[in-house]
Amino acid sequence: MDLSSDHVVMKLVEMGFEMLDALDAVKAVGGKSCDDAVEYILKGHHRTSGFAPASSLCSIGSNKILGKRAMPSSFSSGSKRQSSLLDHFRSVNQNKKKGNNFGIAEVDSQLETVSDPYKEQLKSFAPVFLESSCYPETELSNGCSEASSTWEKRVNSILQNRFGISSLRSFQREALSTWVAHKDCLVLAATGSGKSLCFQIPALLTGKVVVVISPLISLMHDQCLKLSRHRVSACFLGSGQLDNCIEEKAMQGMYQIIYVCPETVVRLIKPLQKLAKTHGIALFAIDEAHCVSKWGHDFRPHYRRLSVLRENFCASNLEFLEYDVPIMALTATATVHVQEDILESLHLSKETKIVLTSFFRPNLQFSVKHSRTKFASSYAKDFQNLIDLYSEKKKSTGKKLAVISRESEDQTDFGYHDAQNIHETDYDEDEEDQENSLAKKNSSNGKELSEEYLEDETDIFQSVDDWDVACGEFCAMPPCELLEIPVPSEKQKDLEGLTIIYVPTRKESVNIAKYLCGVGLKAAAYNASLPKKHLRQVHQDFHENKLQVVVATIAFGMGIDKKNVRKIIHYGWPQSLEAYYQEAGRAGRDGELAECVLYADLSRAPTLLPSRRSKEQTEQAYKMLSDCFRYGMNTSQCRAKILVEYFGEDFSSKKCNLCDVCKEGPPELVNVREEANLLFQVITAFHLQVDNDSEHAPYEDYGLGNSKQKKLSHKPNLLFFISKIREHCQKFKETDCLWWKGLARIMEAKGYIKEMDNKGRRVEIKFIQQTEKGKKQLDFEDDKPLYVYPEADMLLSLKQDRTFSGFSEWGKGWADPEIRRQRLERRERKPRSERKPRKKRTRGPSSKKLHPWRSKE
Ligand SMILES: Nc1ncnc2c1ncn2[C@@H]1O[C@H](COP(=O)(O)OP(=O)(O)OP(=O)(O)O)[C@@H](O)[C@H]1O
Numbered sequence: 096m097d098l099s100s101d102h103v104v105m106k107l108v109e110m111g112f113e114m115l116d117a118l119d120a121v122k123a124v125g126g127k128s129c130d131d132a133v134e135y136i137l138k139g140h141h142r143t144s145g146f147a148p149a150s151s152l153c154s155i156g157s158n159k160i161l162g163k164r165a166m167p168s169s170f171s172s173g174s175k176r177q178s179s180l181l182d183h184f185r186s187v188n189q190n191k192k193k194g195n196n197f198g199i200a201e202v203d204s205q206l207e208t209v210s211d212p213y214k215e216q217l218k219s220f221a222p223v224f225l226e227s228s229c230y231p232e233t234e235l236s237n238g239c240s241e242a243s244s245t246w247e248k249r250v251n252s253i254l255q256n257r258f259g260i261s262s263l264r265s266f267q268r269e270a271l272s273t274w275v276a277h278k279d280c281l282v283l284a285a286t287g288s289g290k291s292l293c294f295q296i297p298a299l300l301t302g303k304v305v306v307v308i309s310p311l312i313s314l315m316h317d318q319c320l321k322l323s324r325h326r327v328s329a330c331f332l333g334s335g336q337l338d339n340c341i342e343e344k345a346m347q348g349m350y351q352i353i354y355v356c357p358e359t360v361v362r363l364i365k366p367l368q369k370l371a372k373t374h375g376i377a378l379f380a381i382d383e384a385h386c387v388s389k390w391g392h393d394f395r396p397h398y399r400r401l402s403v404l405r406e407n408f409c410a411s412n413l414e415f416l417e418y419d420v421p422i423m424a425l426t427a428t429a430t431v432h433v434q435e436d437i438l439e440s441l442h443l444s445k446e447t448k449i450v451l452t453s454f455f456r457p458n459l460q461f462s463v464k465h466s467r468t469k470f471a472s473s474y475a476k477d478f479q480n481l482i483d484l485y486s487e488k489k490k491s492t493g494k495k496l497a498v499i500s501r502e503s504e505d506q507t508d509f510g511y512h513d514a515q516n517i518h519e520t521d522y523d524e525d526e527e528d529q530e531n532s533l534a535k536k537n538s539s540n541g542k543e544l545s546e547e548y549l550e551d552e553t554d555i556f557q558s559v560d561d562w563d564v565a566c567g568e569f570c571a572m573p574p575c576e577l578l579e580i581p582v583p584s585e586k587q588k589d590l591e592g593l594t595i596i597y598v599p600t601r602k603e604s605v606n607i608a609k610y611l612c613g614v615g616l617k618a619a620a621y622n623a624s625l626p627k628k629h630l631r632q633v634h635q636d637f638h639e640n641k642l643q644v645v646v647a648t649i650a651f652g653m654g655i656d657k658k659n660v661r662k663i664i665h666y667g668w669p670q671s672l673e674a675y676y677q678e679a680g681r682a683g684r685d686g687e688l689a690e691c692v693l694y695a696d697l698s699r700a701p702t703l704l705p706s707r708r709s710k711e712q713t714e715q716a717y718k719m720l721s722d723c724f725r726y727g728m729n730t731s732q733c734r735a736k737i738l739v740e741y742f743g744e745d746f747s748s749k750k751c752n753l754c755d756v757c758k759e760g761p762p763e764l765v766n767v768r769e770e771a772n773l774l775f776q777v778i779t780a781f782h783l784q785v786d787n788d789s790e791h792a793p794y795e796d797y798g799l800g801n802s803k804q805k806k807l808s809h810k811p812n813l814l815f816f817i818s819k820i821r822e823h824c825q826k827f828k829e830t831d832c833l834w835w836k837g838l839a840r841i842m843e844a845k846g847y848i849k850e851m852d853n854k855g856r857r858v859e860i861k862f863i864q865q866t867e868k869g870k871k872q873l874d875f876e877d878d879k880p881l882y883v884y885p886e887a888d889m890l891l892s893l894k895q896d897r898t899f900s901g902f903s904e905w906g907k908g909w910a911d912p913e914i915r916r917q918r919l920e921r922r923e924r925k926p927r928s929e930r931k932p933r934k935k936r937t938r939g940p941s942s943k944k945l946h947p948w949r950s951k952e
């Protein structure tokens with residue numbers, strides 16, 4: 096808007112600039128444009144000589160990629176809509192500021208010091224960690240301006256007035272200063288660290304619209320609701336809206352923040368371009384940006400199409416833009432591979448700044464416990480602490496905890512008649528049968544996975560429309576209404592500690608919720624197959640502290656920001672450490688201690704892979720599962736260290752001092768020299784024989800005489816080698832298979848043995864080959880001690896008091912006369928009508944196939 100010179104000066108003084116600076120600026124930019132004058136002052140050119148383009152202050156590398164990124168030296172185009180510094184100051188509730196705070200040197204030095212350390216890094220997109228932790232309110236470690244810059248002061252006042260927050264965290268300051276410099280940005284910061292503020296503040300600073308791309312309605316809804324309580328208007332647009340009224344209002348600039356799903360934003364490019372022209376778009380934020388990458392968890396194909404944003408909102412395409420509308424992508428769970436994929440897929444420029452903070456959450460206490468989670472009989476044991484915890488609260492308040500009636504009554508309405516009787520404690524063969532058959536189905540390669548089972552039972556690809564509403568609008572609540580929102584009392588807060596139990600399958604979410612309701616807890620199930628209305632209600636009850644426990648699949652995860660979640664229980668193996676850390680990150684968002692326990696069957700490698708994955712994703716899915724398994728098997732390294740290092744962070748000299756490993760210490764070192772030599776010897780002998788005599792019945796010595804077996808045994812698996820050791824070495828006859836599996840994993844990690852099968856479709860080492868390093872270091876005669884920390888499965892095998900007669904899990908139990916007697920007794924105690932019909936067991940060629948050595952037994 097062009098005004099008379101006097102008017103501009105007056106406006107500038109009103110905005111808090113000094114009269115001299117205002118006069119200076121108006122003179123320099125030729126009067127008329129208030130925008131240009133403010134830009135001039137903020138860029139620090141008042142009462143200094145020259146007016147350097149912004150590129151000299153903040154550019155990193157070339158600015159030729161996608162249109163103009165640098166600020167031009169002329170300000171002739173006052174009508175242009177852009178994210179200029181001026182606009183960042185144009186806010187309705189402008190605080191009058193006094194004097195010379197608009198320090199030229201401060202803004203300059205901030206931008207310059209921010210840029211420098213990243214020059215090299217950005218060229219290659221190589222991330223560098225800036226801070227040791229995102230939580231402490233420390234100043235920037237890279238020597239950014241000691242005193243706050245002008246925009247930052249303005250931000251601080253917004254933070255205090257609107258959000259009740261005292262200051263920006265250093266990574267938030269980094270992200271915002273990048274936006275101030277009109278640059279794209281990838282923010283990688285821990286769960287709960289406050290990434291949302293990075294994209295919400297620009298709307299309040301500029302009065303322009305911020306467009307946030309978000310993956311779920313539930314997430315968009317929660318954020319809009321919160322914003323309305325902070326007096327910010329917002330709306331959300333899902334993919335299946337029938338009524339376009341909110342969308343139209345949004346495109347007319349009636350909300351400060353528009354949340355939109357990726358499916359919809361690509362449809363709205365033209366209207367958004369119009370909005371950019373009429374109202375201005377301050378920023379595109381891509382929240383939960385890991386959804387972009389097919390190498391991460393939560394991949395959402397529509398996220399990959401978001402490159403249209405960079406292409407359609409750059410100054411080279413839209414002549415009314417002075418600069419590209421900045422894009423800010425944010426996530427808490429991206430490995431280095433995923434980070435690169437995000438940058439590439441979104442077509443972010445080489446100038447993109449990577450704001451990388453520590454992924455470490457110092458108040459989360461991680462632990463892993465063994466449990467046969469598939470069996471209902473484990474619930475009582477595993478959830479006893481939880482039940483006691485909430486029961487104590489019940490006693491202390493004298494209130495009776497009612498089972499959520501909706502849960503118990505509506506179960507049948509939801510079609511859960513197939514749910515198992517959760518009170519069944521029998522450890523019966525049919526359960527084992529089912530489990531074994533599933534494990535077999537899922538065991539060795541992608542092809543064998545039961546897609547049908549997975550599709551029905553797991554929530555892998557979450558659809559954006561996870562609720563029964565497709566869009567919604569939230570007006571900024573006036574302060575008087577805000578006073579009516581009840582503030583929980585301290586006593587209430589104490590009672591509020593919530594728990595989320597994450598389970599792999601939908602069925603388990605219902606079973607466990609039912610079980611917990613049955614013992615008097617306020618619990619509810621949450622999975623994508625439940626009615627959307629129910630899911631919305633669970634969200635609401637959870638946020639209003641009406642529930643104690645939510646038992647959920649991954650459908651209840653991303654972005655849930657509730658301060659008092661004290662416990663996250665994973666009941667069953669997660670599919671990746673990213674998903675695990677993302678879900679664990681729901682805990683302790685008030686900064687207080689919170690517990691993250693993983694209950695998993697440590698005697699079995701996980702098998703549940705995502706359905707609907709491409710061939711190339713299958714290998715990655717196995718890799719992710721394998722990393723989870725190793726995390727669970729670990730007994731000697733700080734768990735937080737494993738987790739943050741998984742995301743590429745260097746945590747080498749630190750530990751959390753909270754996790755089970757840090758607290759209990761590693762197990763005693765064991766000298767495994769003899770066993771390692773022996774295993775290596777058997778492997779070597781086998782391969783020697785194969786090499787020497789591949790034509791003529793080479794495996795006779797191993798009991799593999801017939802041609803069918805010979806074909807199979809070209810890739811001998813670990814179990815085969817163990818059987819050989821048992822056959823030939825009396826001393827290790829009783830040594831459990833789990834123990835050998837653990838040892839093989841350790842030997843693989845040390846580089847002594849390796850997998851023969853190069854398909855990469857495995858969680859554990861299976862078909863084994865020696866390595867050169869192994870050949871050198873595992874000399875048969877060598878008796879130098881080889882100390883290792885036994886891993887979880889090895890320790891478990893030592894605790895088992897059952898003697899194992901074979902390798903089949905089923906056989907382990909039934910072959911033992913005592914166990915068999917106990918099981919039969921239990922079975923007899925059950926009324927006949929309740930017994931499940933026996934399944935016909937199929938034995939024969941197929942089992943021989945898997946265990947060829949049995950032909951000799
Ligand atoms: N500078 C700050 N000082 C204090 N609290 C803050 C600050 N910034 C944000 N918060 C608070 O941190 C909490 C978590 O914020 P937010 O939901 O943005 O986290 P997030 O990083 O997006 O987490 P997630 O990765 O789980 O989505 C919010 O309740 C917010 O009020």
Ligand SMILES: [Mg+2]
Binds near residue numbers: 290291382654
């Ligand atoms: Mg978030």
